Amino acid sequence: MMSERLAQQRAELEQAVGRALEEAAKLGLDGAEVAVQKQQGLSVSTRLGEVETVEFNKDGALGISVYRDGCKGNASTSDLSADAIRAAVQAAATIASQTSADQYNGLAEAAQMATEIGDLDLYHPYDIDPQQAVALAARAEQAAMAADKRIVNSDGATLNSHESLKVYGNSHGFIGSGLSSRHSLSCVAIGQDEQGMERDYDYTVARRFEDMLTPEQVGHQAGLETAARLGARKIDTCNVPVLFSAAQSVGLISHLIGAISGASLYRNASFLTDSLEQQLFPEWFAIEENPHIKGALASAYFDGEGVATQRRQIIEAGVLKTYLLTAYSARRLKMTNTGHAGGIYNWQVNRNGGDLKAMLKQLDRGLYVTDLMGHGVNGVTGDYSRGAAGFWVENGEIQFPVHEITIAGNLKTMYRNMVAMGSDVDPRHSLAAGPILLESMKVAGN
Numbered sequence: 028m029m030s031e032r033l034a035q036q037r038a039e040l041e042q043a044v045g046r047a048l049e050e051a052a053k054l055g056l057d058g059a060e061v062a063v064q065k066q067q068g069l070s071v072s073t074r075l076g077e078v079e080t081v082e083f084n085k086d087g088a089l090g091i092s093v094y095r096d097g098c099k100g101n102a103s104t105s106d107l108s109a110d111a112i113r114a115a116v117q118a119a120a121t122i123a124s125q126t127s128a129d130q131y132n133g134l135a136e137a138a139q140m141a142t143e144i145g146d147l148d149l150y151h152p153y154d155i156d157p158q159q160a161v162a163l164a165a166r167a168e169q170a171a172m173a174a175d176k177r178i179v180n181s182d183g184a185t186l187n188s189h190e191s192l193k194v195y196g197n198s199h200g201f202i203g204s205g206l207s208s209r210h211s212l213s214c215v216a217i218g219q220d221e222q223g224m225e226r227d228y229d230y231t232v233a234r235r236f237e238d239m240l241t242p243e244q245v246g247h248q249a250g251l252e253t254a255a256r257l258g259a260r261k262i263d264t265c266n267v268p269v270l271f272s273a274a275q276s277v278g279l280i281s282h283l284i285g286a287i288s289g290a291s292l293y294r295n296a297s298f299l300t301d302s303l304e305q306q307l308f309p310e311w312f313a314i315e316e317n318p319h320i321k322g323a324l325a326s327a328y329f330d331g332e333g334v335a336t337q338r339r340q341i342i343e344a345g346v347l348k349t350y351l352l353t354a355y356s357a358r359r360l361k362m363t364n365t366g367h368a369g370g371i372y373n374w375q376v377n378r379n380g381g382d383l384k385a386m387l388k389q390l391d392r393g394l395y396v397t398d399l400m401g402h403g404v405n406g407v408t409g410d411y412s413r414g415a416a417g418f419w420v421e422n423g424e425i426q427f428p429v430h431e432i433t434i435a436g437n438l439k440t441m442y443r444n445m446v447a448m449g450s451d452v453d454p455r456h457s458l459a460a461g462p463i464l465l466e467s468m469k470v471a472g473n
């Protein structure tokens with residue numbers, strides 16, 4: 028339930044946005060849009076139980092964009108007084124008068140503005156003081172150290188608890204606002220054996236503080252993940268099936284987001300240019316976007332331009348059904364705005380495989396990748412080459428940890444060669460994916 032203080036703050040921010048839009052209207056501009064966000068929270072970090080950092084943050088600013096004859100100007104102010112807002116609007120208008128015209132500039136279409144903005148259950152603040160936060164982080168570290176006798180050190184634990192209030196409005200008469208909270212806890216453990224040292228981590232994130240994993244669960248898993256990597260070795264260069272862990276599968280599919288985003292497409296900087304209605308994945312593969320899941324990490328009734336979000340198929344039976352467009356990119360591509368100013372919303376990926384144990388059985392012999400390093404992904408060509416670590420699998424059973432290898436391929440081929448996706452989903456992302464099994468990849472080792 029919203030407190031009286033918060034309701035007043037929300038009203039004040041909406042009033043500030045309305046005032047900025049009124050000032051823009053007085054200047055005879057073609058359009059204006061205003062966004063303001065207030066965020067506050069606590070972040071603490073510990074190492075070996077000792078406090079490393081304690082940070083309180085309480086910040087926010089109002090940003091305004093104005094349009095005139097295809098020219099755009101931006102300005103911002105952290106002072107929300109009437110005079111400061113008036114000055115910011117004038118500054119944006121002055122900047123617009125000095126910029127080059129772009130026929131694609133402007134607000135999203137008025138007909139696309141969100142008209143129904145309900146409660147998505149995203150706001151669950153938690154009253155926690157620094158001492159309590161430090162104690163929780165320290166508990167995670169203790170659990171990591173106790174998980175295995177080979178865990179010899181901690182690289183720290185961090186707890187964050189934040190809440191924010193956002194308001195967006197534009198000269199179509201649209202003003203929308205939303206409250207949200209986000210809490211997280213992470214822990215990094217360091218292990219050592221006769222062959223050397225390894226490190227790994229675990230974390231949890233949720234809208235509700237109570238929905239996070241306990242410090243003991245996070246720390247214990249961080250310790251187990253680190254211990255499992257000890258004794259890692261290189262393998263010979265080979266072409267074998269590769270199973271990506273759920274966490275790494277999220278990253279693999281995330282390359283699709285950039286490739287089908289309007290900015291990449293109108294610049295001809297995507298390996299999926301002209302791929303709409305093309306078969307990119309096997310027929311069993313599908314992605315549905317659902318922006319209105321209550322309590323989810325990526326839910327919203329409108330995007331960063333006020334456009335109503337909607338449930339839609341991104342991939343259906345392996346076929347790409349839509350690009351991800353904003354007002355600007357939609358005009359550039361002569362297509363319809365899809366309401367993706369600000370990112371994606373709760374991608375649900377179809378899964379045709381079993382749990383991790385079953386997926387390892389299906390892999391039979393090959394590489395199980397749990398960590399990826401480097402940025403060797405070319406968004407223009409789709410070429411993929413990254414450092415990797417994980418485990419070698421024989422007869423469906425993990426044999427030993429592997430490191431200092433590189434996996435390579437091309438994303439188009441990798442997407443088409445997906446054999447199965449497992450049921451063990453990583454719930455910490457806006458993209459819900461399980462482990463992905465690829466038919467074959469080049470693994471460079473000895």
